[in-house]
Amino acid sequence: MQCWLLLLWWWCAHLVTGAVAKGGVYLETFQSGVWKVPEDTLHNLTLSLGFNATEVICDHGSDLKEAQLVVTVVPDKEWKLDFVDTNVNFTAEEVCEEVNKSLTFSGYYWGVTRLTFLLTHNDLDPYFTNSTLLRDDLMITVDRKSLTLDRFMISCGSVLILFNNINMGAQLNPQIIWSVLRRPVGPVCGFISQFAVMPAATYVMGSLLFTDSLQRLGLFTLGCSPGGTSSNFWTLMFDGDINLSITMTAISTVAAMGMMPLWLSALGGKMLEDAKIKIPYMNLVISLISLTVPITIGIIIRLKKPTWADKGAKILKPFSLCILLFFFTVGSINSYKIILTMTWQMVVAGVMVMSCGYFFGAAFAKLVCLNKKQIIAVSIETALQNAGVAFVVVKLSLETPYSDMASVPIIATLFMSGPPLILAFLMYTLLRRCCGCCPNAHLPQALPPAQEDTNELKHLPGNTEGEAGEVSTFLSDPRK
Known part of the structure; x- marks a missing residue:
């Protein structure tokens, strides 16, 4: 009986890690395309992380509070934007509950910055070693505060x-x-x-x-x-x-x-x-x-x-x-x-x-x-x-x-x-x-x-x- 329970546990864990490993994480931002913001002002960029195989990962009954997923934002040139923190931490439970989190930044120099979002840490995937690209299509335009x-x-x-x-x-x-x-x-x-x-x-x-x-x-x-x-x-x-x-x-x-x-x-x-x-x-x-x-x-x-x-x-x-x-x-x-x-x-x-x-x-x-x-x-x-x-x-x-x-x-x-x-x-x-x-x-x-x-x-x-x-x-x- 214990062998069957261990086999079932191994199968569920393998199913969860396999779903995540096969590109099952996606990122949504509440701003898309080109976002124009005024200079020298703090702004919040809201993010939401999700699983493609939500039912498999979130409903199998295991504890997801300890599993961490980290999203890192990388501007095309670091000096263009000033981020309070470039990393956002999600627990697997927060991902399942579709919790929103924010990145705070400000821009001093006028111009356009392309943001790249990477998944840099994933506890659900034991084979995770390299960063995974989530998206790179968000452009931040810093404009004059006064014309x-x-x-x-x-x-x-x-x-x-x-x-x-x-x-x-x-x-x-x-x-x-x-x-x-x-x-x-x-x-x-x-x-x-x-x-x-x-x-x-x-x-x-x-x-x-x-x-x-x-x-x-x-x-x-x-x-x-x-x-x-x-x-x-x-x-x-x-x-x-x-x-x-x-x-x-x-x-x-x-x-x-x-x-x-x-x-x-x-x-x-x-x-x-x-x-x-x-x-x-x-x-x-x-x-x-x-x-x-x-x-x-x-x-x-x-x-x-x-x-x-x-x-x-x-x-x-x-x-x-x-x-x-x-x-x-x-x-x-x-x-x-x-x-x-x-x-x-x-x-x-x-x-x-x-x-x-x-x-x-x-x-x-x-x-x-x-x-x-x-x-x-x-x-x-x-x-x-x-x-x-x-x-x-x-x-x-x-x-x-x-x-x-x-x-x-x-x-x-x-x-x-x-x-x-x-x-x-x-x-x-x-x-x-x-x-x-x-x-x-x-x-x-x-x-x-x-x-x-x-x-x-x-x-x-x-x-x-x-x-x-x-x-x-x-x-x-x-x-x-």
């Missing part, structure tokens, strides 16, 4: 760019632009470099350097952006063709209204397939229209109210500098938590974007036999893209914190653009003045357009030689 500063930056930044684009358009002399476009080798060379080479180059860079799809999208958006007014300033400093630079800036700003949506719709959506985020293309188009139409308004002001345009010319350079400082300072304060996550790959990406722009711009310009001043203009115009436009487009197109994550490569490139140019300009000035390695000419004398271009402009109706070089005179005059 006040973010909205302030987007609103003010958009208004500043709108006003500056109107003012930039007011400084464009249609006759000068027409003189450049009559032989459009320079603008075409710049257009190809800016809207064919740079988007492709940044797409490849993002694929090689970043694993995060949002960071790849941010770098790619910058690569699709038009030239900025800072390129005009640095073209002036390095004795480039300022008229070509301004013309290319105007053309690229208007062309971006079509080229940016084209590139982002072709390749941008593929970057976000894994993140399950869709680019709102209508928001993208609306934001680009709102940033490029002011150029046309400025040209109309130039034709109808030239005195207004002359007054605006006096503040164009300092106002452009203020916009760069605004995005640099306010953007850094607004996105400081994201900047803290900046890695060496982002720094390398910033350097590579600038280097590719300088190299490919200069190479294409040299290939089509442009002169030295034009090569300088095309090279700088290709490298110094409008980070402000890219930043605003990302912020207006994606919700937080996805827009913050996508803007990190843009901020990194902005950090890497200024210091190298300042250093290069100091070396250029030193070599020109001390060593005679560069032409020792005063800046205003090196900037007017080529003599033949000026002669052609003299014959344009209602034009004078002074008008032909007024953009160069304005930008080179230190009093302005």
Whole structure:
């Protein structure tokens, strides 16, 4: 009789352990998919453990109070979330009674964290040695607690760019632009470099350097952006063709209204397939229209109210500098938590974007036999893209914190653009003045357009030689 009882006990125990060993444990969370939580706040993640073979395990009559099962949560990166305890202990009896337990956590850094849940201890299975995966499909998104500063930056930044684009358009002399476009080798060379080479180059860079799809999208958006007014300033400093630079800036700003949506719709959506985020293309188009139409308004002001345009010319350079400082300072304060996550790959990406722009711009310009001043203009115009436009487009197109994550490569490139140019300009000035390695000419004398271009402009109706070089005179005059 005792043998039969022992045999029955062994069979029941074997049945229970066999049911558990054959993948009989499952985990449920009361939050599924993507769970968005505010920063710096404690949150409870509720878990429930269960047996697939509940009747076999729970109803066979043995004592289940001592048997322990331990669930461990593992974030994809430990620093992203702070858990009070990463382990949750269940007794087999609690599992049978479907008792819920919680994990307490908080998030400091904005971003998305994937959680993996493992069964790391199981007393019901005497052969249990390795952790068993329960599920890995829960995403925790830590977002800003307040959007006040973010909205302030987007609103003010958009208004500043709108006003500056109107003012930039007011400084464009249609006759000068027409003189450049009559032989459009320079603008075409710049257009190809800016809207064919740079988007492709940044797409490849993002694929090689970043694993995060949002960071790849941010770098790619910058690569699709038009030239900025800072390129005009640095073209002036390095004795480039300022008229070509301004013309290319105007053309690229208007062309971006079509080229940016084209590139982002072709390749941008593929970057976000894994993140399950869709680019709102209508928001993208609306934001680009709102940033490029002011150029046309400025040209109309130039034709109808030239005195207004002359007054605006006096503040164009300092106002452009203020916009760069605004995005640099306010953007850094607004996105400081994201900047803290900046890695060496982002720094390398910033350097590579600038280097590719300088190299490919200069190479294409040299290939089509442009002169030295034009090569300088095309090279700088290709490298110094409008980070402000890219930043605003990302912020207006994606919700937080996805827009913050996508803007990190843009901020990194902005950090890497200024210091190298300042250093290069100091070396250029030193070599020109001390060593005679560069032409020792005063800046205003090196900037007017080529003599033949000026002669052609003299014959344009209602034009004078002074008008032909007024953009160069304005930008080179230190009093302005």
